[in-house]
Amino acid sequence: MGGSLLSQDQRVAYLGPKGTFTHLAAQQLFLDDQLSSYQSIPACIEAVASKRVSYAIVPLENALEGTVPLTIDYLFHEAELYVVGEVLTPIEQHLLVHPQQAKNWETLTDIYSHPHALAQCHKYLYNHFHGVPLHETASTAAAAKYIAEHPNECIGAIGNKAAAETYKLKIVERYIHDFHFNHTRFFILANENQRLLQQGHEEQIKTTLMIELPSDRSGALHQILSVFAWRQINLSKIESRPLKTGLGDYFFTLDVLEDENAPMMRGAMEELAALDCTVKTLGSYFTYKK
Amino acid sequence: MGGSLLSQDQRVAYLGPKGTFTHLAAQQLFLDDQLSSYQSIPACIEAVASKRVSYAIVPLENALEGTVPLTIDYLFHEAELYVVGEVLTPIEQHLLVHPQQAKNWETLTDIYSHPHALAQCHKYLYNHFHGVPLHETASTAAAAKYIAEHPNECIGAIGNKAAAETYKLKIVERYIHDFHFNHTRFFILANENQRLLQQGHEEQIKTTLMIELPSDRSGALHQILSVFAWRQINLSKIESRPLKTGLGDYFFTLDVLEDENAPMMRGAMEELAALDCTVKTLGSYFTYKK
Structure with missing residues (x-):
């Protein structure tokens, strides 16, 4: 493939060192000499937030281990970035x-x-x-x-x-791992709400939202899901993470199988605001598989 | 307090070594000489499953770090145990x-x-x-x-x-931790679906359910939440974890603020079965706070 999006001096941060699965995922979309290794997930995210690099690629979720809490939490609490693409990489050991x-x-x-x-x-x-x-x-x-x-x-x-x-x-x-369906999902992050202009992605578009519910209103999560259900907008993932304000306080990340600019989605976003939800959108993006 | 539930030869497994926060939580309910230290969460769970001890106490969730995946996953995939009580312990460093x-x-x-x-x-x-x-x-x-x-x-x-x-x-x-609201939640596990007969718990009862949705039916999670919402049964937590069958396949753990034997809950459980959900109940239990 190769990074058609990048000019000569643009770079991509990845969770290193060289030879990690994040490195392998980055090589699915970018040329190896465009990649810069960073020591931690926050360091990758800060590299793009401070514009030292154009993109960062970090692990989000593994089929066996679940979500990488550091990635979700840092994107919610610390950074204002967008997902411009996701990469699915088989985990072969x-x-x-x-x-x-x-x-x-x-x-x-x-x-x-x-x-x-x-x-x-x-x-x-x-x-x-x-x-x-x-x-x-x-x-x-x-x-x-x-x-x-x-x-x-x-x-x-x-x-x-x-x-x-x-x-x-x-x-x-070769291939000594026990579970042969195991994949890891990586986010490609950028400062602008754009889409990666690379060929070879799946047709289905996805939008990731991070939603804080109105405090302690019983049945609020059911209301949120109703916003999508009656519009027949499908969700592919919902996950709770601590708000870090006390035990039992959560925010939710939702992966919605719809473009954030589709008329139905604009209606859904307005309804969420009317329900007093605080919504942070990470944007709409395509999936790159190997 | 002291372990009024336990006879002389009964023991409680906890995640050791001595001096961990799990040890501190165990001391809220049991006498120190009834406690046996185990090296890992699976070792604690296996100790009670194999009846070498009467109870096990393991960390479930921290207000800052979120759920302890190993506890949730082991209870879902590997063990057939019940929660007989939960302990909330302030994290003071x-x-x-x-x-x-x-x-x-x-x-x-x-x-x-x-x-x-x-x-x-x-x-x-x-x-x-x-x-x-x-x-x-x-x-x-x-x-x-x-x-x-x-x-x-x-x-x-x-x-x-x-x-x-x-x-x-x-x-x-003393008290050098930055966040002064930080608590960890611990489960007390046993082989029988009972309730810890200890005084000093909160009045609110909780039931933990682990639910596997019918495969890939759009809006299934919304249906599940509807089962509880129209009955005005409150949920205090919902969380997804990987089924370990492939990326995007999840089960859900729900904490429901109702007794599993209440008539409304029996109706809810029947409706979940009619929706083709596989439900594993960890039982109803009370909360012990310090």
Whole structure:
């Protein structure tokens, strides 16, 4: 594909280091030399908010682990950004070793990875490396980096193919994850409410809204959903997150399968305002799948 | 209070080690010598499921961080248990040092705690210990234990008063957390659908339901909420979690402010079944506050 949207000096922040699943997702839409690695989700979001980069790409939700709370909370509480596209990336894990250890991989003494990746390969590890100590790292890429820096040790990492390429490791077993439907959903964020002008997206448009209900009015959430239900506007997701004002106070994120500029949606937004809801729209965007 | 429900040989599992906030919550309802520390949330849940203990107490939700996904997911996917009571505990953080270092606490070289506790004391740490390295530990109690084991180092931990007592540390600054409304909600779990026969609870009863919607029927969540709304049954919480069958597939946990045996609730449950929902009830229970 390649970043037709970007001029030479424009850049895209992603949650690093090199070789993370966010890096892999970013490569689905942008050229690798347009990408800048940032250490944390807030750092990615601040990079675009302060206009040091044109876009940021951050993980939003995984099919097994659920929402990434930091992304949702930071977008609600701290940032004024828009979603200009979303990327769905399959989570495929491989066993990586240093090329010097390629012949010894069946006798690994230690295995390193992110806790989620270790959990996602539980059956494989149980069947093939029962009793081998597992070590947790901050990311799958950090595990790969550690292996690259210790060529003389007979140790392995679990990570993706981007990590193998970045850290010049050998993939000795492919697709070792237990759940083969696992995907992660990433948001591409920008300062303007636009849409990513890239080809290859799904036809269905989506709008993400963050809604704060009028305080403590019984049945308020039912009213909100009625606004969409009687208009036959479908929702693909609803999720609550703490408002951080006290236990039991929530805001809701809704993914609506409609363009925010459609006449029905404009009516819905007016009705939400009449119900005393505070609505923050993250905009309408298309989905890019691999 | 003290565990009037428990005979001499009955025990309660809690998420340890000693001195965690779960330990503090357990002490609100049970005697300390009835409590057994377990290393993880699944270990606590399995201890009661296998009848090695009579109850387990695990964290469910924090006012700042939101739901503890592991608790919700394990209760939905892996266990057949009931909630017999919930405990609300204020999250109060203190600065702890070894008694040998009590006079030197203003010149600490390093501070240890759980990442959430470090985040919750961000302003205090910024104002009083700017530039001092912060180290992440698996729990606030683990940080306190580390300080106790290193009496000659001028280092501190952030933790609660139970951690200070357990590891014989000195509290040198009290209530250093930034948000003074912060609470955590804990579930007390058992094998039978009963209610904790302890005095001192709130009058309002709550029922927790876990609902799987009929697959992909548009507006299904709105229908579910209608079941409760037209009966004027209030909900205090709704949350979605991944079904782990694919991105976009969720189940919902609902906290309903009604007794599951009330006639209106029996009608609601029948209507949910007629709507092809799969409903798992965790039972009705009372709230214990400090």
